[in-house]
Amino acid sequence: MTELWLIGIGTGHPGHVTLEGRDALRDATTVLIPRKGAGKEDLAHLRHAILNGAGATARVIEFDMPVRDDSLPYQDRVARWHDEIAARWQFALEDAPDGPVALLVWGDPGLYDSTLRIAARLSPAPRLRVIPGITALQALTAAHAIPFNTVNGAVVVTTGRKLRDHGWPAGAETVVVMLDGECSFRTLDPEGVEIWWGAFLGMPEQILHSGPLRAAEPEIIALRAEARARHGWIMDTYLLRKQ
Numbered sequence: 001m002t003e004l005w006l007i008g009i010g011t012g013h014p015g016h017v018t019l020e021g022r023d024a025l026r027d028a029t030t031v032l033i034p035r036k037g038a039g040k041e042d043l044a045h046l047r048h049a050i051l052n053g054a055g056a057t058a059r060v061i062e063f064d065m066p067v068r069d070d071s072l073p074y075q076d077r078v079a080r081w082h083d084e085i086a087a088r089w090q091f092a093l094e095d096a097p098d099g100p101v102a103l104l105v106w107g108d109p110g111l112y113d114s115t116l117r118i119a120a121r122l123s124p125a126p127r128l129r130v131i132p133g134i135t136a137l138q139a140l141t142a143a144h145a146i147p148f149n150t151v152n153g154a155v156v157v158t159t160g161r162k163l164r165d166h167g168w169p170a171g172a173e174t175v176v177v178m179l180d181g182e183c184s185f186r187t188l189d190p191e192g193v194e195i196w197w198g199a200f201l202g203m204p205e206q207i208l209h210s211g212p213l214r215a216a217e218p219e220i221i222a223l224r225a226e227a228r229a230r231h232g233w234i235m236d237t238y239l240l241r242k243q
């Protein structure tokens with residue numbers, strides 16, 4: 001593989017793919033698609049629908065995503081997992097035709113996504129091209145029709161784990177939380193905090209809720225649990241702001 005294109009596809013709406021992304025999908029020779037296992041079939045279907053919509057004629061090669069070894073400490077577990085994914089890309093592409101290889105990356109390749117870190121493990125290193133995509137942050141603020149930041153205000157984008165472990169980030173008026181399977185907003189003092197929450201942003205199943213954190217907290221916890229049980233999985237993001 002001499003050229004690898006990472007194409008941001010947005011957060012689940014086929015219309016999130018930019019014109020630049022569509023052109024790249026049409027121009028790619030090979031598209032590499034991960035098989036993520038039970039429960040995530042909808043996402044594989046979405047990737048195929050995006051390819052069809054773009055009129056892509058590339059050869060599609062699928063590979064099975066490896067499973068993380070939970071017995072290892074966090075950093076080692078992630079590093080080994082990335083090594084294994086890079087090895088599977090190389091194995092899957094052994095007989096691929098010459099020409100650019102494309103990967104459809106959820107949201108934007110630069111935000112809480114390790115595709116660039118995995119690509120850095122490839123040897124020989126391919127030429128990289130990154131095509132930006134709509135992030136979950138943009139999908140969330142657009143769905144609620146709110147600005148990302150206050151006037152001249154700082155925003156911290158963080159994870160549920162960091163919010164739980166360290167509380168409200170110093171100096172931030174606005175905090176956006178991703179990768180939170182545990183409703184970590186529960187650990188905050190709700191006084192003066194508003195929340196804008198969204199699940200399945202951009203998809204037909206999209207759910208939104210917002211309000212003062214104290215009142216919204218139990219409602220979001222219930223909505224999230226119910227949606228997760230119904231679909232078998234969930235992706236959600238929220239924005240917190242101190243008034």
Ligand SMILES: C[S@@+](CC[C@H](N)C(=O)[O-])C[C@H]1O[C@@H](n2cnc3c(N)ncnc32)[C@H](O)[C@@H]1O
Nearest residue numbers: 011107108111135136178179200201235236237
């Ligand atoms: C591994 S990160 C990928 C982020 C992605 N690269 C982006 O640009 O948005 C996955 C997290 O993104 C958020 N996310 C992605 N898609 C989402 C969606 N459709 N609705 C709500 N949150 C989403 C969730 O917080 C999820 O835990």
